[in-house]
Amino acid sequence: MQEHAYEAMQNLQEHHWWWRGMRHLYRAALVRYVPDRPARRVIDVGCGFGANLSLLSTWGDVVGVDVEFEALQAIQHRPTLGLVQAQADALPFRAESFDVIALLGVIEHLDHDDQLLCETYRIARPGAIQILLTSAFMFLWSHHDEANNHRRRYRAKQIHALQKSAGWHVIATRYVNTAIFPAVFLVRLIQRRMRLPDNAAYDMGPNLGPLSRILEWLLKMEAWIVTRTRITLPFGVDIFSIGRRDD
Numbered sequence: 001m002q003e004h005a006y007e008a009m010q011n012l013q014e015h016h017w018w019w020r021g022m023r024h025l026y027r028a029a030l031v032r033y034v035p036d037r038p039a040r041r042v043i044d045v046g047c048g049f050g051a052n053l054s055l056l057s058t059w060g061d062v063v064g065v066d067v068e069f070e071a072l073q074a075i076q077h078r079p080t081l082g083l084v085q086a087q088a089d090a091l092p093f094r095a096e097s098f099d100v101i102a103l104l105g106v107i108e109h110l111d112h113d114d115q116l117l118c119e120t121y122r123i124a125r126p127g128a129i130q131i132l133l134t135s136a137f138m139f140l141w142s143h144h145d146e147a148n149n150h151r152r153r154y155r156a157k158q159i160h161a162l163q164k165s166a167g168w169h170v171i172a173t174r175y176v177n178t179a180i181f182p183a184v185f186l187v188r189l190i191q192r193r194m195r196l197p198d199n200a201a202y203d204m205g206p207n208l209g210p211l212s213r214i215l216e217w218l219l220k221m222e223a224w225i226v227t228r229t230r231i232t233l234p235f236g237v238d239i240f241s242i243g244r245r246d247d
Helices: 003-012 017-033 055-061 069-074 113-123 143-147 154-166 181-194 210-228
Strands: 042-047 060-066 084-085 098-102 125-135 171-175 238-244
Touching: 003 098, 003 113, 017 055, 017 098, 017 125, 017 238, 042 055, 055 060, 055 098, 060 069, 069 084, 098 113, 113 171, 125 154, 154 171, 154 238, 171 210
Parallel strands: 042 060, 042 098, 060 084, 098 125
Antiparallel strands: 125 238, 171 238
């Protein structure tokens, strides 16, 4: 990720409606698929500035992993198992070490996405749950992806196939951020038609007061749909997937 993108993310991750809304989704998935909370080991792969570490710590002892030392250094409250600088597709942990794996906004950064999923499968204990978030649809590609050093965006069936190939039993793979999809698509279309400069910029959109609360509420409703119903949203800005290691 480019330096200015890290600075923007650090400023936004606690209060921006998107980050807050997505934490509703992560929490709903953990409540649904990891309902009891005995002593567990949890890993946040690609933890960045640690936006989700506090939430994940509710489900067990947590270690945060990121390739960028600057991001780890900026985390003020260290998780119980500490922070580790490492490549996401070469994790320095023994096989079958973790009960919950968070892979949130990571896979799209790597050249070898298949290797990443094999690596998280390796460190997962039998019965472990993995929650995965990534970006959807290449036609939404923009300067935001460039700023984040993304390699690609996906379709849901691609994520399903990648996880299955790595050994994961895929419980559900759904599009999310459906409510904002029309607006995002329109903005990206206008940006292309206007042929804006190619200089990359991190762009999550502004916090808009009461509108931000509505957008966060919409994400909270989508979290309920994704984790508590069989309704499949037909499209979305992002993809959310839950996998389980069965053997």
